[in-house]
Amino acid sequence: MSNVSEDILRVHGLSTRYFTDDGQVNAVSDLDVRIEQGEVFGIVGESGSGKSVTARSIMGLIESPGRITDGEIWYRDANLAEAVRDDQPDAVDGDQVDLQQLPEGIRRSLRGTSFSMIFQDPESSFNPSLTVGEQLAEAVEVQRRASANPRSTKARTRGSAYSLTNYALSTVLPSRKYVSESSRERAVELLELVGIPDPVERAEEYPHEYSGGMLQRAMIAQALAGEPDVLVADEPTTALDVTIQAQILDLLDELQTQTEMTILLITHNLGVIARMCDRVGVMYAGEIVERGTLEDIFDDHVHPYTRGLLGSIPDIERAGQRLQPIPGNVPSLLDHEMANRCYFADRCPKAMEACLSHPPELDVDDEHHAVRCVLAETEYEESRAVPDEYFEDDGPVTDGRVDPADLEERPAEQEPTAAVEDGGGERR
Numbered sequence: 001m002s003n004v005s006e007d008i009l010r011v012h013g014l015s016t017r018y019f020t021d022d023g024q025v026n027a028v029s030d031l032d033v034r035i036e037q038g039e040v041f042g043i044v045g046e047s048g049s050g051k052s053v054t055a056r057s058i059m060g061l062i063e064s065p066g067r068i069t070d071g072e073i074w075y076r077d078a079n080l081a082e083a084v085r086d087d088q089p090d091a092v093d094g095d096q097v098d099l100q101q102l103p104e105g106i107r108r109s110l111r112g113t114s115f116s117m118i119f120q121d122p123e124s125s126f127n128p129s130l131t132v133g134e135q136l137a138e139a140v141e142v143q144r145r146a147s148a149n150p151r152s153t154k155a156r157t158r159g160s161a162y163s164l165t166n167y168a169l170s171t172v173l174p175s176r177k178y179v180s181e182s183s184r185e186r187a188v189e190l191l192e193l194v195g196i197p198d199p200v201e202r203a204e205e206y207p208h209e210y211s212g213g214m215l216q217r218a219m220i221a222q223a224l225a226g227e228p229d230v231l232v233a234d235e236p237t238t239a240l241d242v243t244i245q246a247q248i249l250d251l252l253d254e255l256q257t258q259t260e261m262t263i264l265l266i267t268h269n270l271g272v273i274a275r276m277c278d279r280v281g282v283m284y285a286g287e288i289v290e291r292g293t294l295e296d297i298f299d300d301h302v303h304p305y306t307r308g309l310l311g312s313i314p315d316i317e318r319a320g321q322r323l324q325p326i327p328g329n330v331p332s333l334l335d336h337e338m339a340n341r342c343y344f345a346d347r348c349p350k351a352m353e354a355c356l357s358h359p360p361e362l363d364v365d366d367e368h369h370a371v372r373c374v375l376a377e378t379e380y381e382e383s384r385a386v387p388d389e390y391f392e393d394d395g396p397v398t399d400g401r402v403d404p405a406d407l408e409e410r411p412a413e414q415e416p417t418a419a420v421e422d423g424g425g426e427r428r
Ligand SMILES: Nc1ncnc2c1ncn2[C@@H]1O[C@H](COP(=O)(O)OP(=O)(O)OP(=O)(O)O)[C@@H](O)[C@H]1O
Pocket: 018, 020, 025, 026, 027, 045, 046, 047, 048, 049, 050, 051, 052, 053, 054, 064, 065, 066, 268, 333
């Protein structure tokens, strides 16, 4: 694991809302995350818990009717800090910069070079009418221009002025005819790096000529073209079949080791978390409800929701047994339908009177392990339990159970990662 306290990213009090015709959707609320340089940080939760909105907020990719309404996103980059300091002193703290306070042009210039994102659906990342090689070469070209910008140490010693304008100008998308031969060569190298056979030939092919797994690899190559410090991977393997899933996870793991980049990995699959991550945040209803190391989450969890997620993992040793989905529905995130209580209380087997006010985040035993649940401080007492009938009129009638597919898309016998249940042999 990486050195303690070298945070590359520090998200504080992040709230992202969507202002829809039905009302305000509280997609992400008061979210805190610290990600250390070089670690793989996982975010896990059921569908609709706000994982993708968190990822897009960090990337600066929230579109109307959505908006980040609150919070800070501190990113550690000494050269960026120096470039910004004069114009926007409030946005700088030592070698960290609050991305939320940067003009959109600067924020945009960081995408691809400082932050890259890969998605569940690789088709969306490629233009169907250009070859994969051409598109990768363009991505490389953007990076080449960016590294000629004042942020690089080389430019700095040559005495270029640090300014926000230089930043924005340096990463304007090049037109295709200016893509250099060396960028084309680098594109082929990238295809090779992500394990695409015959990369010279494959570079000449169009996206539709690639299989799903190959296109996923190509998208990873595209994300790596800018040598990003932080890779945000949103369900990068969900759409793939299990063997390919395992290969892509291996590839990400290998690339992470080679490049020492930091990865924010989003998934609803705790098996993927166990296999890939150093630390985890469990999301529910737009909040991180429990976070900590793998041990904290898998062995010493406090939140009944975390317990519930673990119970819903297919168990290889008990193959054939039914999953235990968490009863009840994910809550509405519409502001006017959210009661000011623990959002999980209506599904929680241990809901007590204290859960009827919204819990703050509480430390468990060390600085890494924190939970939004009164059980961090109080023992469960049956005499204080909220009666089952209490929540029956609270919001829409539940139609029974959560679809286990929301939590785990693969049947037990195909599950690629048994690490969750086998005592953690594959955990790092
Ligand atoms: N463009 C949008 N307009 C309105 N609401 C949105 C929009 N995008 C997301 N939301 C809402 O934000 C909430 C969180 O969505 P998000 O996509 O982050 O969930 P998720 O945890 O990534 O789920 P999944 O596992 O299904 O991808 C949901 O209630 C969703 O309806």
